[in-house]
Amino acid sequence: MIETVKQIYEEHRSLGWVRIYRLAKSDLIRLYRGAALGWAWALVKPIMTLFVFYFGIRIGLRHGGEVNGMPYFLWQLAGFLPWFYMRRLIPGGAGCIRKYNHLVTKMKFPVSTIPTFLNISELMVHLALLALTLITFACFGCKPDLYLLQIPLYMFLMVISFTSWSLFAGMLGAMSKDFLNLIKSLSTAIFWMSGIIYDVNEIHNKYLRFVLKLNPVTFISSGYRDVFIYKKWIIEDKVGIICYLITLVATILGAIWAYKRLRKEIPDVL
């Protein structure tokens, strides 16, 4: 186990952050290349999602009024912001080794860095969306405050979680297309069984609440909302932190297990 951690560290060190950054950048360019709107798509898709849910919930179901003195739209935006990152990496992470199979099968390459640069690539989009979110909040008259300082922390936790996830799922996804498809179909479930659309704390059954809090999407999404809407500090939701940490440790262990178990087998399978 420790050997594998050392190996992963060594692989990152030998490739170097400059090269990891460059790989992340070209991953990003590849994503939007060839589309007439190019970079605008990074914006259009999230806006579309927000609009659809706003329409469905606020106008269709006539639900969701002001939350903590802020318009429903802002409540929605704060929770969805990290989801735009996570929704790309749940299936994207599972497919990452397969996507870059030429680096695995054609040359000697530190394979454990593939999830890392993929997440950095997505983080760049996230940063751009974050900037727009901050501007939107400012337009609605929300002044920046100390709570916003927690954003880098939540962001860091999100990147750690999903990099581990990508390594774990990417290795398994490379072994089996069935696993890849399973994750793709689970993606919707993960979304609805998280705290993005509703507040998990309002669920009465405490066991169910606990299960939903094990979903890291819940923690990150409510975290962003705590920052933007509820103005709470991260330590105020102790159960949430514990649940999140349980999942995080499980994911990291899973990632290390998968890398140790499959690294040598992957080039023969892909």
Next chain:
Amino acid sequence: MAINTKDFAEIRKVREENRAQEGERKLVVSFTNVTKEYKLYKTAKARFKGLFSKKVPFKVNRAVDNLSFEVRQGDALALLGHNGAGKSTILKMVTGVTFPTSGEIYVDGTISALLELSAGFDGESSGRDNIYFKCGLLGMEKEEIAALEQEIIDFADIGEYIDQPMRSYSSGMKARLGFAISVNVKPDILIVDEALSVGDKKFRKKCTAKVKEIMANKDVTLLFVTHASETAKAFCERAIVLEKGRKLFEGDIDEAIEFYEGTQ
């Protein structure tokens, strides 16, 4: 690669003389009881189940079977064998792309393999950026690469395209740039697959000349893979004959070729 055997006769002679003078040379590649098995499952589903349970049945294809050999610095070793003899698997293990099921592999020095020439390029970056990227993966520092940059560009001879994203390259251009990088990085170990073909006649000539130039350095180790014996004779002095992953014969090139031809 089209190789004119006469070109290399002289170099081989010089290298042999050099070797005779020296005593013990550094070990650069060694295989100790290396076995490589591929697990063949009936379906992809069975393979996935096999990750978690040992009960799932699978067949084993032994591509390399208990192979041991040593290569010392300055050696030129030919791997002779028909299709399916395990040559490519051996090379993949030497380059570190794939890993043995059991046994030890030791490799010391930078390897340049003229195998998958257009592999590992990033289509979105320019050819120039890719030079830095690929050389970096070979473990070179930025300054070292900068010193080689022009040489590589001149050799690849792709003109203005060097600053264009590589996705706009033709497959020939990619292979040429790949070859240019592989041969200009001053490898300690050069791996050449005879089946390789790059570019037109003019470029092939240039390639042969370059391989010759590298070979002239007596410290460079060569691994040459082929299923035809004549070219192996041109610049290898030792050969291993392989069949179904097993070593049938190891020794002097002339004897090895005689043996190999007997197996045909």
